[in-house]
Amino acid sequence: MKVYKNKNGQAMPDKSQFFGPEAFQKINQTEIRWLGNASMMINSRGTNIMIDPLLEGFDMPLLIEMPILPKDIPSLDGLLITHIDNDHFSRATCIDLLSVCQSYHAPKYVAQVMQEEGIPGVGHNIHESFMIDDVKITLTPTCHNWQKDSAKYNYREWKEEDYCGYWLETADGTIWLPGDSKLLDAHLKMPQPDVIFFDFCDNEWHITLEGAITLANTYPQADLVCIHWGCVDAPDFSPFNGNPENLLDKVINPERIKVLAPGEPIVLTRKEKQ
Template sequence: MTQAKAERIAMTAKDFEKTAGTKVYWLGGGGAMINSRGTVILIDPLLKGFDMKILTEAPLLPEDVPHADAVIITHCDNDHFSKVTLSEIKDRIDSVHTTKYVAGLCKEIGIEAEGHDIHESFMVNDVKITLTPADHAWQNDSPKHSALRHYEMEDFCGFRIETADGVIWMPGDSRLMEEQLHQEPMDLILMDISDSRWHIGLPGVEKMAAAYPDTPLLPIHWGCVDAPEWKEFNGDPEVVRNMIVNPERLHVKAVGEAYEL
């Protein structure tokens, strides 16, 4: 199988400085950074220490992060909950927010995190963030993982992020849910385009794109891990472009490249 490969643009301390508007950066894989008028929020940052071969490197290393107002984490998979990354940036982040289960995992590695319920909201400066539901309990299908713990729906989430310049939705890793098709309007969806059965999958991408026909889409979860046999890490924006309504709103960005609301 041939993989689509993401391009990469290095990020610098300048990307963390106060801005006039809101910029969204894909950090590679399922991660992103938002800089909203100087409020910096890292979503599922995996900047170092992944246990698979990398195709496209992260746009910066943990030591390149000068400061973040918050880290928000969707779930416990190690391509989203990076213990190495969090441990190396913990002294330069003001807060960590996630589900209650993942907050407990953070505590185990010496990181204080606030755990939230699905649909609960919290503030990071003047940015309002609400947990949205996600269906990604693949561990319950695994004899190895299910023997240790039964995973609940509330252990996984997405985030609706309301800034002064617009609303960003990170659905997180999730099979398509009916509730996800009936959200309030948003100004950008960070769209997982991998075709795995425990992710939204291409039929789900098509349905979600149709549910929000005018919303810009920034494809993520593709082109960064050198694993052609793993659907979870693959996807091709050009395949998606050919199957969604209003394909001109698909904004394919390099890892580390800014999208401005």
């Protein structure tokens, strides 16, 4: 586990591992990359999908370099957005990928906003499934509608279904992104995933550290790819400053905690179901 500290004591990952078009080629396995913050890339035997790619234009200072820029992406079969927050829905990234991305998917409200921005978003309901090539994708429930408590954002009714996670079924195993969310009872009743994109933010509108540990230990075989930490220079803002080291003595089978450098690939492996 390579965890570093900046001058403010904020935990950070190792240096970004830059990649280019070679990572999008057809392969005989499924590779996963954490792109920083809550951005992920999946190459499933040549089907390339990104989730919440934030590769440019963020409005807060960063601690990392992006491992790839939109101009260097040769093609995407699909791009998934979980919710409207600008550390997940990067309008600049989505727009700059229009010429190479085959499809955009999101909860229905986010897809509507995409369309207003000239992005051809396809809206989906929670629990709805769709296909991108031979990868089956299902929206999973979340609770992250924090805007309803803010006078600044009271211009609409913020519903839980405006936010989602994603469950992906590939030829090589299952990947689950629970998404930014409070821990829900439904999160503890999923099938055993092979990989969880693991948010462990100790924040009331995220899962909290206690909730993250409960989730991790409910699925003791799943690899835990740590996300939503170490990338935004915000040492006093809990959604961005978790430390994976705090998980080590609390998670069953801690060797499955994957602390990746942005851009570093790992191979999806199917776990024995218990």
